Each structure stands twice: as structure tokens, then as C-alpha cells.
Amino acid sequence: MTQKEKLLEVKDLKTVFHTIRGRITAVDGVSFEVGGGEILGIVGESGCGKSVTSQSILRLYDEKKQVTYTGQINFKNTNLLELSERDMQSIRGNEIAMIFQDALSSLNPVFTIGEQIAEAIRVHNKGIKKKQAMERAVQLLELTGIPAPEERVHAYPHEMSGGMRQRAMIAMALACEPKLLIADEPTTALDVTIQAQIMELICELHDRLGMGVILITHDLGVVSQVCTRVVVMYLGQIIENGPVQDIFQRPLHPYTAGLIASIPTLETEKRKKLYMIKGSVPAMDKAAKGCRFYDRCERAMDRCQECPPPLVESENGHCAYCWNPNLEGATSLRERRAL
Ligand SMILES: Nc1ncnc2c1ncn2[C@@H]1O[C@H](COP(=O)(O)OP(=O)(O)O)[C@@H](O)[C@H]1O
Ligand SMILES: [Mg+2]
Incomplete structure (x- = not known):
């Protein structure tokens, strides 16, 4: 096969x-x-x-x-x-x-x-x-x-x-x-x-x-x-899916970008400062009606709270559900952390 x-x-x-x-x-x-012959990773915080x-x-x-x-x-x-x-x-x-x-x-x-x-x-x-x-x-x-x-x-x-x-x-x-x-x-x-x-x-x-x-x-x-x-x-749903390189180089969803920015590196160990996504995973029934990540999202807009996010597609079958995806593709959180 x-x-x-x-x-x-x-x-x-x-x-x-x-x-x-x-x-x-x-x-x-x-x-x-x-x-x-594939190794598929499923990631996300506990719960x-x-x-x-x-x-x-x-x-x-x-x-x-x-x-x-x-x-x-x-x-x-x-x-x-x-x-x-x-x-x-x-x-x-x-x-x-x-x-x-x-x-x-x-x-x-x-x-x-x-x-x-x-x-x-x-x-x-x-x-x-x-x-x-x-x-x-x-x-x-x-x-x-x-x-x-x-x-x-x-x-x-x-x-x-x-x-x-x-x-x-x-x-x-x-x-x-x-x-x-x-x-x-x-x-x-x-x-x-x-x-x-x-x-x-x-x-x-x-x-x-x-x-x-x-x-x-x-x-x-x-x-x-x-x-x-x-x-x-995130909270029982898939928010992003794609080839590993695309996900790491150009994460579309702010949650994915946050998870990537939270990976400890030699640099962060030296400086002892690690990016953390704010807040914690809420209970299923406490999440916003629209995007479940709304409360914790740094790119959230008003409509994210009310309306379920649309599917955004990029190359190679890479896709995410988000109203305000990072389409420029830089892992801007990593850069911000370095400041
Ligand atoms: N046996 C169960 N009965 C009721 N709810 C459950 C049960 N197992 C898991 N859940 C619910 O499913 C959620 C996801 O759990 P789980 O799949 O174990 O998370 P993860 O593996 O991502 O840490 C839990 O927060 C809990 O609300
Ligand atoms: Mg588990």
C-alpha cells in the first residue's frame, strides 16, 4: 500500500x-x-x-x-x-x-x-x-x-x-x-x-x-x-490539519502558532522564558458559541465569539478553521517572544 x-x-x-x-x-x-505508510500526529493540550x-x-x-x-x-x-x-x-x-x-x-x-x-x-x-x-x-x-x-x-x-x-x-x-x-x-x-x-x-x-x-x-x-x-x-474539534512542514513553517491557526511558540528550545532554556498560551482549556460548555478558542486567542475579532469559524485552505491539503488566520505564514509569536 x-x-x-x-x-x-x-x-x-x-x-x-x-x-x-x-x-x-x-x-x-x-x-x-x-x-x-504514514505517521499521523494528533496534538493538543490535555483534555x-x-x-x-x-x-x-x-x-x-x-x-x-x-x-x-x-x-x-x-x-x-x-x-x-x-x-x-x-x-x-x-x-x-x-x-x-x-x-x-x-x-x-x-x-x-x-x-x-x-x-x-x-x-x-x-x-x-x-x-x-x-x-x-x-x-x-x-x-x-x-x-x-x-x-x-x-x-x-x-x-x-x-x-x-x-x-x-x-x-x-x-x-x-x-x-x-x-x-x-x-x-x-x-x-x-x-x-x-x-x-x-x-x-x-x-x-x-x-x-x-x-x-x-x-x-x-x-x-x-x-x-x-x-x-x-x-x-x-482543541476542545473536541480539529482546528488545523496539514503536512508537518507546512504546519511548522506556516501555522494558520493562532492556537497552532501558540503551541509551536511554546516548544522549549536551547535559547529559551538559557533565558528561562517560554511563551505560554494565555488561560487554560475551558470546560466544553463554557467555550464561546463561535470559535471555541475565542477567549484565549490573541487574534480574536468580534465575530469569532458568535459565528463558527470557516474552513481556510492553503497548499498541500493544509487547512484550518479560523476567522483570522495567519496567512502571511511567519510564526510571528516566536519573533514577538524574542523581543
Ligand atoms: N469516560 C468519560 N466519561 C465522560 N467524559 C469523558 C470521559 N472520558 C473523557 N471525557 C471527556 O472528554 C474530554 C477529553 O478527554 P481526553 O480525550 O482524555 O483528552 P486528551 O487525551 O486530549 O487529554 C475530557 O475533558 C472529558 O470531559
Ligand atoms: Mg489523553
Whole structure:
């Protein structure tokens, strides 16, 4: 599959939670695509709906009690929202795998790493013998760069460091050779050197195995290094979408420009002054009727408060929803910060 071919197409996805305090539309009309060999970044501050978007793709919330999904999630031309729970189960782990921030809570404490990886292999390859599955588990651990994998395969999750556990979880996700890997803040809990190693591993596996990757992170620095395209979310909606270079060189939306200006650089570390977007993410029902970023926006105009922002398109499929986008393209906030 070439990079241009669609692997996943999310169309006008809405995820509504039914809570005792009423309905919360945590994902509100989100659309994006992921190509076969592509690494798509989803970024935005905490609470913007990144995790809900990724969990919705796999329909991980309980549709009987908790949540309603609308829109389309087309994976290899099948709308996942129309599948039965049973068919969904064969998609999860098999075709689409997911890794999380916290490996400890997704690994089972009472089984060794090897047993868990072998089990994942056996669920998806019914004929395979236990011994063969264990051998494959060792190979997968080796692929993720775990030292002495033939010994580590017998370790329990609590006997491993955070970085090693994360690698083990990646090995488990790869056990079924998924077409799409969703990585939700996979390195947030780790220290910086280990973070870089894990990111390198994900990129290397992406190159070698050719799977599509959705990388969810609040760290734009990581995105600039590894992603081909970026989706920027704010309060449950996409506000900008485009190729990584276009986004970083010519951000259209003031929110994106603010996120880029907030990335620490060597310079800012020296001066100890870092740009910050004013205010914080408001509750969903407290946001302005028009643009949800209105209260925090330095380029806001009167109509931004009342009217939903229009779609502005630039080159290479780069687009944003904004009444007053930065069309000159300079990251003016960076310059202002230097003054
Ligand atoms: N299980 C849930 N029940 C109700 N609301 C939820 C639930 N999970 C998330 N939300 C809502 O969705 C919003 C977005 O959450 P999330 O996707 O976890 O943000 P992010 O991953 O971008 O930090 C939260 O602020 C919360 O209001
Ligand atoms: Mg999250």
C-alpha cells in the first residue's frame, strides 16, 4: 500500500458520553485520514479529546451504557461503526493495535511478559504451538531492543523498568502485525533519553513493517521529528490539519502558532522564558458559541465569539478553521517572544 492510499478515514466522528450530569460531546465532528505508510500526529493540550478519538476508533467505550458514536470510521473500506462487537474484536489487536502511556495497567501482573505476548500471538494464529509462540515472543522482544530477550521473556511486568515495560507492550502490540498502530502518549511517563529511544523504535518499526501509525502526544517537538502529517485538536474539534512542514513553517491557526511558540528550545532554556498560551482549556460548555478558542486567542475579532469559524485552505491539503488566520505564514509569536 502506498502512502497515498487511505488506510483509515474518520468522517464527522462524534463521541457523546452519557453521564449523570448530562451529555458530553467529547469528540465533536472530527474528520481525518491516515495513509498506509504514514505517521499521523494528533496534538493538543490535555483534555482536547485526543484519547477519546483514539479509543473511539477501536470502539473501546461501552455503547450499551456509556457512549454513542456517530459518523464514519472507515478502515480498509469498512465502516467500523457498523460492525458487530464480535467483528470488532477481530479488528482490535489484529488489524489495529494500540499502545498507551501506562504499560503497567495494560499488562497483566500475574503472567510473565513472554506468556502475555505468546497468548496474543496464539489468539490471532490459532494453529500455532505454545513453544513456537514463545520463540516468536523472544523475537519480538529482540525487535524492540530489549537486552537478553530470552531471559526477559520470563520476567513479570513489575520486575521491569518503565522503559522496558513500554517496549514489552510494543512487542505485544506488534504480535499480530497490525496494519495500524495507535500510540497514545507512549512516552509521557518516561524520562527524556528513554522517550527518544522509544520514539526511535516506533519509527524504525514503522519503516520496517510499513504499518500506518497514529501518534497522539502533547509534545509538538516529537511530532516535528517523526510525523508526516499533523492534526491539531482543541476542545473536541480539529482546528488545523496539514503536512508537518507546512504546519511548522506556516501555522494558520493562532492556537497552532501558540503551541509551536511554546516548544522549549536551547535559547529559551538559557533565558528561562517560554511563551505560554494565555488561560487554560475551558470546560466544553463554557467555550464561546463561535470559535471555541475565542477567549484565549490573541487574534480574536468580534465575530469569532458568535459565528463558527470557516474552513481556510492553503497548499498541500493544509487547512484550518479560523476567522483570522495567519496567512502571511511567519510564526510571528516566536519573533514577538524574542523581543
Ligand atoms: N469516560 C468519560 N466519561 C465522560 N467524559 C469523558 C470521559 N472520558 C473523557 N471525557 C471527556 O472528554 C474530554 C477529553 O478527554 P481526553 O480525550 O482524555 O483528552 P486528551 O487525551 O486530549 O487529554 C475530557 O475533558 C472529558 O470531559
Ligand atoms: Mg489523553
